[in-house]
Amino acid sequence: MTTRLAVLGAGLMGGGIALDAARHGLTVTVYDARPEGVDALKARAAGVYGRWVKNGRMEAAAAEAALARIVAGSLAEAGTADLVVEAVFEDLAVKRELFTALAPHLGPDTVLASNTSALRIADLGTGLPFGDRILGLHYFSPAEVSPLVEVVRAETTGDAAIARAMAFLAETNRTPLPCRDRPGFAINRFFCPYYNEATRIIEDGIAGPADVDLVARERLGAAAGPFTVMNLIRPAVSANAMANLAGLGPFYAPSRTLLAQGESGADWPLEASVPGADLDAVERRLLGALVIPALEAAAEKVADPAAVDQGAVLALKFRAGPFALLRQYPAETVAAAIEGLCRRHAHPIPALAPAT
Numbered sequence: 001m002t003t004r005l006a007v008l009g010a011g012l013m014g015g016g017i018a019l020d021a022a023r024h025g026l027t028v029t030v031y032d033a034r035p036e037g038v039d040a041l042k043a044r045a046a047g048v049y050g051r052w053v054k055n056g057r058m059e060a061a062a063a064e065a066a067l068a069r070i071v072a073g074s075l076a077e078a079g080t081a082d083l084v085v086e087a088v089f090e091d092l093a094v095k096r097e098l099f100t101a102l103a104p105h106l107g108p109d110t111v112l113a114s115n116t117s118a119l120r121i122a123d124l125g126t127g128l129p130f131g132d133r134i135l136g137l138h139y140f141s142p143a144e145v146s147p148l149v150e151v152v153r154a155e156t157t158g159d160a161a162i163a164r165a166m167a168f169l170a171e172t173n174r175t176p177l178p179c180r181d182r183p184g185f186a187i188n189r190f191f192c193p194y195y196n197e198a199t200r201i202i203e204d205g206i207a208g209p210a211d212v213d214l215v216a217r218e219r220l221g222a223a224a225g226p227f228t229v230m231n232l233i234r235p236a237v238s239a240n241a242m243a244n245l246a247g248l249g250p251f252y253a254p255s256r257t258l259l260a261q262g263e264s265g266a267d268w269p270l271e272a273s274v275p276g277a278d279l280d281a282v283e284r285r286l287l288g289a290l291v292i293p294a295l296e297a298a299a300e301k302v303a304d305p306a307a308v309d310q311g312a313v314l315a316l317k318f319r320a321g322p323f324a325l326l327r328q329y330p331a332e333t334v335a336a337a338i339e340g341l342c343r344r345h346a347h348p349i350p351a352l353a354p355a356t
Contacts, residue, residue, distance in 0.1 A: 002025070002026065002171070003026055003081075003082050003083050003164075003167065003168045003171055004026075004027070004029075004080075004081045004082045004083070005018075005021050005026050005027070005028045005029070005081055005082070005083055005084075005085070005168070006028070006029040006030070006031065006073065006077070006078035006079070006080075006081035006083070006084045006085070007021075007028055007029070007030050007031070007078075007084075007085050007087060008031050008032075008075075008078060008084060008085070008086045008087065008088060008098060008102070009031075009032060009037075009086065009087040009088040009089075010030050010032035010034075010037040010038050010040065010041040011032075011037075011087065011088075012141065012142075012143075013087045013115050013139060013141065013143050014030070014032075014041075014085070014087030014088070014115070015041040015044055015045070015143075016139065016141070016142055016143030016144040016145075017085055017087060017115065017139055017143045017144075018030050018041065018045075018070055019041070019044070019045040019048055019049070019066070019070065019144050020143065020144040020172060021172055022045070022066040022067070022069040022070045023049070023052075023058070023062075023066045023144075024171060024172045024173065025069075025171075026069065026171065026172070027069045027071065028069060028070050028071070029071055029072075029073035029077055029078050029081060030070060030071065030072055030073065031072075031073055031074060031075055031077075031078045032072075038070075038072040041070065042067065042070060045066070045067055045070055046067055048144060049063035049066060049067060050063065075101060075102050075105050076105040078102070078105070079102055079104075079105030079106045079107060079110060080105070080107050080110070081107075081110060082109070082110065082111065082164060082168075083110070083111050083113060083164055083165065083168050084102070084106075084110060084111070084112045084113065085113045085114075085115060085137055086098060086099070086112065086113065086114045086115060087114075087115040090116060090117065090118065090119065090237075090240065092119055092123060092124070095114060095116070095119065095124055096124060099112065099124065099125075099128060099134075100128075103128065103129075103130070106130060109133075109160075110133065111133045111134075111135070111160075111161045111164045111165065112130065112133055112134050112135075113134075113135050113136065113137040113165060114134070114135075114136050114137070115136075115137060115138060115139055115143075116136060116138065117138055117185075117188060117241060118183070118184065118188065118240070118241050118244035118245075119244070120154070120181055120183070121134060121135060121136045121152050121153075121154040121157070121181045122154045122155060122156065122181055125154060125156060131154075131156040131157075132156055132157060132158035132160075132161065133157075133158065133160075133161045134154065134156070134157060134161070135151065135152055135153055135154065135157045135161050135162065135165055136150065136151070136152025136153075136154075136181070136185070137149055137150070137151060137152070137165055137169075138150040138152060138185060140187070140315040140316075141232075141233065146314070146315055147173075147174055147175045147314050147315075148174070148175050148177055148187075148311050148314040148315040149169055149174045149175070149176055149177065150176075150177045150178075150179050150185045150186055150187065150311070151165055151166065151169070151176045151177065151178045151179065152179055152180075152181050152185055153178065153179070153180065153181060154181040155181070157181075162178075175310070175311075175314055177303060177307050177308070177310075177311045178303065178304075178307070179302050179303035180300070180301065180302045180303070182297070182300060182302045183244060183245050183247065183248055184241075184244070184245050184293070184297075185302070185303075186297065186302055186303035186307070186308050186311060187308070187311050187312065187315055187316065188241060188245075189245070189293050189294070189296075189297045189302065190289075190290050190291075190293040190294045190297070190308075190312075190322050191312075191316060192238075192241050192242045192245055192252075193242075193245070193251065193252060193289045193290075193292065193293045194226060194286060194289045194290050195226035195227075195229065195230055195238060195242075195258075196242045196252075196254055196255055196258055196289070197285050197286060197288070197289035197341070198212045198216075198225075198226040198227060198286065198289075199255045199257040199258040199261070200255045200257070200285075201281075201282055201285055201286075202257065202272075203255055203256065203257040205274065206274065206277060206278050206281055206282070207273075207274050207277035207278065207279070207281075207282050208269075208272040208273040208274045208277065209225075209227035209268050209269060209270050209271075209272050209273075210270060210271055210272055210273040211273050211274060211277040211279060211282060212225055212226060212227060212282055212286070213225020213226065213227050213228055213270065214279070215279050215282045215283050215286060216286060219279075219283045220283070220286055220287065220290075220318075220319075220325070221318055221319025221320055222316070222317070222318050222319070223316075223317035223318070223319075224317070226286075227268040227270055228270060229316075230261075230268055231267045231268055231270065235258075235261040235262045235264070235265070235266070235267070235268065236262040236263070236265060237262075238258065238262065239254055239258050239259050239261065239262025239263075240262065242254040242258060243259075248293075248296075249347050249348070250345045250346050250347050251292060251293075251341065251342065251345045251347035252293075253345075284333075284336065284337045284340060285337070285340070285341060287325065287329065287333075287334065287337045288337035288338050288340060288341035288342075289341060290322045290325060291322050291325065291326055291334060291337070291338060292338055292341060292342065292347070292350060293322075294308065294321075294322035294323060294326075295338075295350040295351065295352070296350050298323075299350065299351070305323040306323070308321055308322065308323060309321025309322070309323050309324050326352075331352070334352065335352055338350065338352065
């Protein structure tokens, strides 16, 4: 089966999804509200394909053919596809307005997927008559490279929609991570609290961004520390993603420092350090911030723990995911890290269940 794909939104994420699908042989109809949106995407795709040709990842003829498979289309044309992937601004009202506009054009079997990283799929589909055909396909940045895609199933999502999405991911050589429609889904459920706790650490004055990033790399096995990653995804985006988890409890409340940095628009000062920083305390707090939400998500059966660990390696370039860390550290060390953070943030202590 060759999926007829449409992408709504030609920006960073939608464009990455489109150019990757075209590389895998799919013709992609792209709709963007900006008149210049698809032309800008075509220019971007030409640059990406050109780099891939230069480094031997693509043949020149394949790059030319892939570029030709990215075509501009209207909402009416997009609605006739087998699968529509929405990748517009991360705002519930904006996405629902687009879904409503697409509704009259949606084919009877067309599946609609949102690339949201934080909004509940159930909220996106509320009141729409095709709720059984709505699901989440959450790509990680850069979408044209990162292999992991969370496949988010709401309570109303039907089996046929999931099957269509899984077939598409197989066609485009992506690794699916099935998960429930819970805040943060599977990966951001632990990753956002981890970088949020990093900002609390510097708020408390026990370490600077350079110290925290060092511990993350050298002791927890992250390819890049949380402050480096937040600069890549932008502090404002990081703050917004964390705010979407706040309803889960006091531990998940975004720090004052994270919110202020997001509002400022400035990068974190990656060279800033605190003389005599307590690196052991940094390690305990980062460890606790990873495993607390992972344990809670496991109790809610959001996703299979082994798949979550695989996702941490694929999407975040961690050496080990949160459940693997549970096994690597002594049980008493993990328990102390969890209890310390839960007491600090007046949060219920999760059961230290085996990661199975």
